[in-house]
Structures are given as structure tokens and as C-alpha cells.
Amino acid sequence: MIHFENVGLRYGMGPEVLRDLTFDIPKESFQFLTGPSGAGKTTLMRLLFMSLQPTRGLVRTFGRDISTIGKEELPLLRRRIGIVFQDFRLLDHLTTYENVALPLRVRGKEEASYRNDVIELLRWVGLGERINVLPPVLSGGEKQRVAIARALIDQPQLLLADEPTGNVDPPMARRILSLLVQLNRLGTAVVIATHDLSLMDRFEARRMILADGRLEVYD
Amino acid sequence: MTDRPTSPLPAAGPGRGGRQRARTIAQIRDGNRDEPGDSHAAGGTAGSGDGRVPPSAPDSQSSEQRQRPVVLRPTAPIVPAGNISGRALILVIAIMSFLSCLTVGITTMVVATAESWQSQISREVTIQIKPAEGLDMDAALQQVRSAVMAVPGVTTATIVDRAATERLLAPWLGDGFDIDTLPVPRLVILSVGGETAPDYERLRQVLADTVPEAVLDDHRTWTDRLVAMARTMSLFGFLILGLMLAATALTVIFATRGVMAGNRHIIEVLHFVGAETGFIAGQFQRRFFLIGLKGAAIGGGAATLLFAALAIWQTFTRATPLNDQATALFGQFLLPAGGYLGIALVILIIAAMTTLTSRYTVMRAVREIDRLRADPSLVGIS
Ligand SMILES: Nc1ncnc2c1ncn2[C@@H]1O[C@H](COP(=O)(O)OP(=O)(O)O)[C@@H](O)[C@H]1O
Ligand SMILES: [Mg+2]
Numbered sequence: 001m002i003h004f005e006n007v008g009l010r011y012g013m014g015p016e017v018l019r020d021l022t023f024d025i026p027k028e029s030f031q032f033l034t035g036p037s038g039a040g041k042t043t044l045m046r047l048l049f050m051s052l053q054p055t056r057g058l059v060r061t062f063g064r065d066i067s068t069i070g071k072e073e074l075p076l077l078r079r080r081i082g083i084v085f086q087d088f089r090l091l092d093h094l095t096t097y098e099n100v101a102l103p104l105r106v107r108g109k110e111e112a113s114y115r116n117d118v119i120e121l122l123r124w125v126g127l128g129e130r131i132n133v134l135p136p137v138l139s140g141g142e143k144q145r146v147a148i149a150r151a152l153i154d155q156p157q158l159l160l161a162d163e164p165t166g167n168v169d170p171p172m173a174r175r176i177l178s179l180l181v182q183l184n185r186l187g188t189a190v191v192i193a194t195h196d197l198s199l200m201d202r203f204e205a206r207r208m209i210l211a212d213g214r215l216e217v218y219d
Numbered sequence: 220m221t222d223r224p225t226s227p228l229p230a231a232g233p234g235r236g237g238r239q240r241a242r243t244i245a246q247i248r249d250g251n252r253d254e255p256g257d258s259h260a261a262g263g264t265a266g267s268g269d270g271r272v273p274p275s276a277p278d279s280q281s282s283e284q285r286q287r288p289v290v291l292r293p294t295a296p297i298v299p300a301g302n303i304s305g306r307a308l309i310l311v312i313a314i315m316s317f318l319s320c321l322t323v324g325i326t327t328m329v330v331a332t333a334e335s336w337q338s339q340i341s342r343e344v345t346i347q348i349k350p351a352e353g354l355d356m357d358a359a360l361q362q363v364r365s366a367v368m369a370v371p372g373v374t375t376a377t378i379v380d381r382a383a384t385e386r387l388l389a390p391w392l393g394d395g396f397d398i399d400t401l402p403v404p405r406l407v408i409l410s411v412g413g414e415t416a417p418d419y420e421r422l423r424q425v426l427a428d429t430v431p432e433a434v435l436d437d438h439r440t441w442t443d444r445l446v447a448m449a450r451t452m453s454l455f456g457f458l459i460l461g462l463m464l465a466a467t468a469l470t471v472i473f474a475t476r477g478v479m480a481g482n483r484h485i486i487e488v489l490h491f492v493g494a495e496t497g498f499i500a501g502q503f504q505r506r507f508f509l510i511g512l513k514g515a516a517i518g519g520g521a522a523t524l525l526f527a528a529l530a531i532w533q534t535f536t537r538a539t540p541l542n543d544q545a546t547a548l549f550g551q552f553l554l555p556a557g558g559y560l561g562i563a564l565v566i567l568i569i570a571a572m573t574t575l576t577s578r579y580t581v582m583r584a585v586r587e588i589d590r591l592r593a594d595p596s597l598v599g600i601s
Pocket of ligand 2: 041042043086162163
């Protein structure tokens, strides 16, 4: 589904943050992306989300070389990927429900056509009682789940979650992980970036480890 | 392919197994499956035989949920309405458009007054016949009258008769003087308000040929000075108007951009959840058109009301010194049609400027995001 070949990336005049990355994200796969803080996990997530282009190497997403994708086409291709940002990026003036519905709204769908789906999904992530709440009132774990629900609402083929358990206590971390695992069972490929080793011990899955700009993959 | 989970996960909710929740989202996915054009939904089918039941299966959980209908607020606009900076922007726009509309109104009034001076004065020409030895005044008046009527461009020629002349002179000579005992010049007033202005040189020639004592006064010096003054006033008015509109445009554009800067994160989020640039621009345009229109309408409306109030004041305080001065300078405060048109135009232009500025800012923000994407070496710099 996604293929990296000899990918390198540097910011500004700095050193290469990522070097010679070659790997695949197969359909319906589940993987942890890990490495110490500052190893380049977020950077790699941005490459996967096509919000960065590599400074060298080749990235193929859904069979397309991302350096050849025009900016008009990009949003449409990105609709097949759900992303959970490290800092959530919820809109504070919209309720939980409205935030989760946002991707459908920007696709021009009628509210009546997705209303029940959104509510159903919010219940699935355990936010059935927080539907009309604005983000500033939510706890870290709740925001995290709103962000996950927003990433999932349009049934992406790939879900990218950057430190989804970074701001929550261990029970909530387990709960979020279990949501993502269930999602994967339903067929969505999942990449979880985390530096939390205990989280990875809870679930056996492919591990992609970043260190010194290089990537090791343990299937 | 990935290993399937080997150990059961902790249940994701009090007393509810993961399987049941998985089925719930499976229903969501099934519900959306039959949407046309949704080519990528195939992910849900393979490898997820566990926990899937037909969507129509009886389900205690969802019937329990159905008992508590969810009440949602009316969906909020994507671009927030009326936050503090939005209200400040409305205020700024209102003030600037008030000043602009005031300038528009005053300029059109001054221009209209200047024009009316010009046209009133140049519509009349006077011929003065000075008394002279052996001149038969009445015959000369008749001669002049018929001679000038023959000149093209002269529409009427009226002899100011004895009685009228006496009335004209009465303030200086008192009532009851005898006009025949004094060498009083007599007047013929021509109106030249037709399509073509008469040829004054020819008119003078005609007069010289018929009655040499007749002198044409086309008020030219007087008119020229007034016209020059009127022109200066109009020019000055337009200059001020131009400066005012430029200041308004700059203020509105920069204030709009300031508010848009606070909305940058909204543009980013919309972009990342898959919104096309046109959609994002549309959301912002709509909001900022309303802000611009509201502010401009408040300012323009206030200016219009002010003119109306001044017109009313003028009617009720006629013939006071202050009123006379104001009237001399501005004419009637009743705005000419052009004034109202100008105010409406200013309102529309300001609304258009806020709209276009917000659109442009969205485009630029998306372009910026895209530029960083294409060239990560710029990320560190910005
Ligand atoms: N916008 C940026 N400009 C310059 N350097 C950056 C930028 N973002 C990240 N970096 C650098 O890239 C490296 C990897 O960062 P990041 O991908 O955020 O790591 P992680 O998510 O693993 O903590 C770090 O050394 C960081 O300083
Ligand atoms: Mg990070």
C-alpha cells in the first residue's frame, strides 16, 4: 500500500533526520513505529501522510509516486488516510460531534447522511456522553479519542497515530490501543508511533525502530 | 502479513467485549459501504471474520441506545462566528466605511453645488444699453431684442421693462423717482439654455452693428472665477475621497489579514482532513463577506442617517447664519442620487475587499503548506 525506497529527509540545512529508509506498509497491517524522542517518528508520519516530500528517495502511496501528485489531487488522495496528530488539532469552537463529522462535512456530505454514523463511532470510542462538549473541556484521553474518531470516520485504509498514548494514564493507553487493534481487525492498516515500550509489550505486532536516522523492521 | 493478536486485550469498556464494539463499527462501515464512488472501503471485509454479524441482527446495545435520543446543537459554522477579533474587525470596517461614506456624500454635494452654480450662471446673459444723446431707448431695446433672437443659441430675450427697472433701482434711488429724468441703462436678458451655446463673438458683432450703445455682459469673468473655484472644490473633494478610499482599503485588508492569521489553524486542520482549497476558501469567504457587509452597512448607514439628520436640521433652521453658511458651502444636505449610489458602492466594495482578502489568505496559507511539503528544507526556516 505504501512503499519507501532509500528515503532521506533533512530539515533546512540540518543533518539528515531520516536516512536510507526502505520498507513497506502492507494492507491491513499493524505496526508500531518507535525510537527515542527526536528520532524522527513524527517526521516519518508526515512523510506517510504526504505532508512532507522526501529530500531524496522514492515514496509510493497507493501506487503513486508522491512527488508527482499535484496539489489539487493531494486532498483527495489523503482522504484515504486517517491521521491522529500528536497535538490532536481539534477545532475548539466545534463540539466533539462536529469535530468528528468534519472530514465528512468537507467532503460535502449532508448531515443527515452521517449523523448516526458519527454518534455510533463516538459511542464506540467511549465518548457517547461527551457528544456535545467542546474540546477545551475534554481530558487528554478524551481529546485523543475524539482525534481518533475523526481520523476513522471516513473509513480510511490507513490510520496513522502519532503518540496516541502520550498524554494519557496507563489504563486509558490500554483502552486506546485496544480500539486501534480492533480497528485493524476490521481491515484498516495501522501505524502507531510511540516511544512507550510498555505499550508495545501489550500487543505483539510488527515493530519499526528508528535510531540514528535509520530504520530497523522486526516482523 | 502481521501477526494476529495472541493475547486477548483488556475490554474497552465496562462489561463489554471488544467483539461487540467491533461489530458496532462494522455496522457503521457496512452502512456506508453502498455509497457510490467509495472505492476504497474494501478494507473492512477481509481478515475480519471475527465479530461480524449482519447489520440487521437484533442488538441489545443499540436498542438501549435508541431509548436515549441524542440531542445535537445546530451544527456550528466551520469558521467561528462572532469571536472578539471578528467583532473588532466589524468595528474597524464600520468606522472606515462611515468616514468613506461621509467623504463620498460631502464630495458629491460639493460637486453638485459647483455644477449648479455653473449652469445657473451660464444660462443667462445680459445686454445693457447705456443711454446716449439722441438714442431712442425704447426703439433700441426692440432692435436689440429682434437682432439677438436671430442668433442661434439664444432661446429668449426679455426686455426688463420700465416698471421692473424702477423696482430694481428702488433700493438705491427710493420710490417714486422718475426713470425718464435719469440716464438709467436698460437691460435685455437673454436665456441661452438651449442645446448649443451661442457664439458670443457673433452676438457682440450683431449688437455693434445694430445698437453700438448695447454692451454684452456674458458674466464671463464672474463665471470663470466661479467655475474655477467649483472645479478646485470638486478636484479637492475627489482627492480627499481617493485618499480616504485608499486608507479604507488598506485598513480593511490589513485588519482582515490580522483576523485571518488567527484562523490559520482552522485552514490547516481543514486541509489535513481532506478539504479542497476551494471548499476552505468558500467557508472563509462566506464568513468574511458577512463581516464586511455588516461593518460597511453599519458605517454607510450611519453616514446616510447623518446626512438625513442634517437635511432635516437645515429645513427647520432656515435663514439662520450657520445654516446659510453651511448651505452656501455644501448646498442642500439632501444627498444627490450620486451620493447614495456612491455610499452603496463603497459598502459593496468594502464587503468585496474583506471577502477577497480572506480568500487570498486561504489560498496563500494552503500554498505555503504545500510549498513546505514539496521542500522540507524550508520547514526549518519558516
Ligand atoms: N520543523 C522542523 N525544523 C527543523 N528540524 C525539525 C523540525 N521538526 C523536527 N525537526 C528535527 O527532526 C528530528 C526528528 O524530530 P521528530 O520527527 O519530531 O522526532 P520524534 O517525533 O521521534 O520525537 C529532531 O531532531 C527535530 O529537532
Ligand atoms: Mg513526535
